[in-house]
Amino acid sequence: MRDHRLSERHITPGPALGDPVGLVRAMCGDYARSGELAWALFRRSLRSQYRQTLLGYGWLLIPPLATTVTFLALQRANIVNPGTSAAGYAAFVMTGAVLWQGFTDALGSPLRVIRSAISMLASVNFPREALVVGGLMEVLFSLGVRVAFLLIALAAMGSPPSWATPLAVGAIAALVLLGWMVGLLLVPAGILFRDVELGLPIITTVWFFITPVAYNLPSEGLLAIVGRLNPVTPLLVLGRDLILRGETEHVMAAAPALAATLGLAFAVSVLFRITIPHVVKRLPG
Amino acid sequence: MNTSDAPLIRVKDLSVRYCRGLFRSLLYAAGDCARELVARGAPGPDLRAGEFWALRDVTFELRRGECLGVIGANGAGKSTLLKVLNGLFKPDAGTITTRGRVGALIELGTGFSPVLSGRENVFINGAVLGIPRSEIVRRFERIVDFSEIGDAIDAPVRTYSTGMALRLAFAIALEMDLDVLLLDEILAVGDVGFRAKCHRAMEERLADSAVIFVSHSMPQVARLCTRLLVLDKGRIAYHGPDIPAGIECYYNHFPFEGDDRARAAGWSLESIALAPHPPQEITCHAPRLSPGDGLRIDATVRFERAFRRLALSVLFSDRETRGVAQCNPSGALRAEDLVADRVSFQIAVPRLPLNPGSYAVSLVAMDEETGRFFGTLQHAAQFRIDGDRFGFTPVQLDGSLALDGQNATC
Numbered sequence: 001m002r003d004h005r006l007s008e009r010h011i012t013p014g015p016a017l018g019d020p021v022g023l024v025r026a027m028c029g030d031y032a033r034s035g036e037l038a039w040a041l042f043r044r045s046l047r048s049q050y051r052q053t054l055l056g057y058g059w060l061l062i063p064p065l066a067t068t069v070t071f072l073a074l075q076r077a078n079i080v081n082p083g084t085s086a087a088g089y090a091a092f093v094m095t096g097a098v099l100w101q102g103f104t105d106a107l108g109s110p111l112r113v114i115r116s117a118i119s120m121l122a123s124v125n126f127p128r129e130a131l132v133v134g135g136l137m138e139v140l141f142s143l144g145v146r147v148a149f150l151l152i153a154l155a156a157m158g159s160p161p162s163w164a165t166p167l168a169v170g171a172i173a174a175l176v177l178l179g180w181m182v183g184l185l186l187v188p189a190g191i192l193f194r195d196v197e198l199g200l201p202i203i204t205t206v207w208f209f210i211t212p213v214a215y216n217l218p219s220e221g222l223l224a225i226v227g228r229l230n231p232v233t234p235l236l237v238l239g240r241d242l243i244l245r246g247e248t249e250h251v252m253a254a255a256p257a258l259a260a261t262l263g264l265a266f267a268v269s270v271l272f273r274i275t276i277p278h279v280v281k282r283l284p285g
Numbered sequence: 286m287n288t289s290d291a292p293l294i295r296v297k298d299l300s301v302r303y304c305r306g307l308f309r310s311l312l313y314a315a316g317d318c319a320r321e322l323v324a325r326g327a328p329g330p331d332l333r334a335g336e337f338w339a340l341r342d343v344t345f346e347l348r349r350g351e352c353l354g355v356i357g358a359n360g361a362g363k364s365t366l367l368k369v370l371n372g373l374f375k376p377d378a379g380t381i382t383t384r385g386r387v388g389a390l391i392e393l394g395t396g397f398s399p400v401l402s403g404r405e406n407v408f409i410n411g412a413v414l415g416i417p418r419s420e421i422v423r424r425f426e427r428i429v430d431f432s433e434i435g436d437a438i439d440a441p442v443r444t445y446s447t448g449m450a451l452r453l454a455f456a457i458a459l460e461m462d463l464d465v466l467l468l469d470e471i472l473a474v475g476d477v478g479f480r481a482k483c484h485r486a487m488e489e490r491l492a493d494s495a496v497i498f499v500s501h502s503m504p505q506v507a508r509l510c511t512r513l514l515v516l517d518k519g520r521i522a523y524h525g526p527d528i529p530a531g532i533e534c535y536y537n538h539f540p541f542e543g544d545d546r547a548r549a550a551g552w553s554l555e556s557i558a559l560a561p562h563p564p565q566e567i568t569c570h571a572p573r574l575s576p577g578d579g580l581r582i583d584a585t586v587r588f589e590r591a592f593r594r595l596a597l598s599v600l601f602s603d604r605e606t607r608g609v610a611q612c613n614p615s616g617a618l619r620a621e622d623l624v625a626d627r628v629s630f631q632i633a634v635p636r637l638p639l640n641p642g643s644y645a646v647s648l649v650a651m652d653e654e655t656g657r658f659f660g661t662l663q664h665a666a667q668f669r670i671d672g673d674r675f676g677f678t679p680v681q682l683d684g685s686l687a688l689d690g691q692n693a694t695c
Binding site: 006007008009010011012013014015016017018036037040041043044047048051052117119120121122123124125126188189192193271274275277278279280281282 | 293303310311314315317318320321322324325326327368369371372373374375376377378379380381382383384385387388389391392395396398399400401405408409412413414415417418464
């Protein structure tokens, strides 16, 4: 009889970490299984996000362009003085803004996608990882469009991307992973308490100003110390240097941030998995 | 029906706690998350401040081919039971063992995007429900046919009526290949024709799955379920195969609001008494009848409006206040029968072929000359019919069966 071949599942009140091997196996299995659903959710989000707009995918380019125009205006008014030509500064800011936008998109993505899927979470059992992976796909798509536009814009401005641009992909990927990991870490608290959602834009604004997006990190002073402690700094600077200059002094500075990001990404994925059922239990509906 | 001996779902001493206060509930959630991080499971058996047991010590098993109806008042724990069985969260005590694929039809159309077309949503919703894309491609025409959406499948879902969207969602959900199916009150989808189609589809499913069906519709429960689980404040109030007993147990939570001083425009009730007909030894205000017994109604009413001849009707309604039968006795009340605006009368109903259960009696009066209705004296009295033969419909008619060549007797 076919019933003998059916897989058996036990649901108990015991801690998920009580069987760490089973937990990691199930988590990896769900990440692997969630590909098709994540792809479907990514396509749904992409289509529905821009279907009712006049500018369509143009909205992907507007945030970094706005940042660039703002800082060019500040430079012309001598409020910001980077010591380079206007064209060079535009390339510098635009590159930094595109990378920063990728980081902040990744940071906000997990909480945004989980919040928008609350009714699904409260009624359907599916790999929760699919939601955040689908969100990550959106972030990567947006970033890909922006980077492609950036490279064309740089060539048009007379500052063509360097030969080392393909190497920047690693730094950019690490930057996105860092943002996504911090975002994933915030999900349980963010779903339970709206303080996280309300506080995130403030934190992101402060973080923007302590990250050398539109300026070079000073070599001394408080901003230099804060900038060095900021894990975004080495990854963003490394990526921008590789695109604009083809050389960098920040490989060693980026290594610890990269290693920590990769290590913590796994731990945060486990944390997300074991805490999300407690969050779902408290969801309305 | 294919009923295997091995249970597909086994629930033992299942308990789930909730907290009423929002902020405290969120703090407990944060605490429970922290417990997970230090590899400690659910908190102990004692409730924390503000908590209550949404489910307590629930135990049952279900095999393929069985359908367990879960009924209970609002807040009894039905939806919590479905969610924890579906693995959305962990219980606080007890164990759940499932075999095979478990899926739920709890909220139809979850994940639908209104700006996308029905076609696009079929693929997305199918993916959410765990149906592989290749299967959706293969079954797409069947889904569209079942949902009766037709050419609108390429229009944005926001242009659909609520019924159309639910029909499409139901048609997609029907394509899930499940061993254990959890249903939460979703069979009231679409118009009458579509509902009948849903029921047929579900009945086909019942034969090959173990189904847990949460509903407030007793006719549906009686029609689909092989066993009943009645929940009362999270605890099992009844569990067994006796469907009438289970339904009666559920109805006992909602006592009839009978009113033996009922008033309506033009007349009011002074007194009423019910008794079995023909008379039996015991006569009380809410008599207990056997299936097929008759009923006698003795009433005194007072009129505040003039009339010449009044026709009376007796309405019989069930615990859900649905009319199930009506008696229009011969004869009428005449103005000259009144004594100080009052009249006493008896109505005899020789036979009541109703399902076992509790019923209410209401009185309606109509002026035979003007055709004008007096108001209805609602739920003036109640009675019970006891018995163990429970049918799918309220009225159970007699009949006889005969082989070819023999005569059926009436």
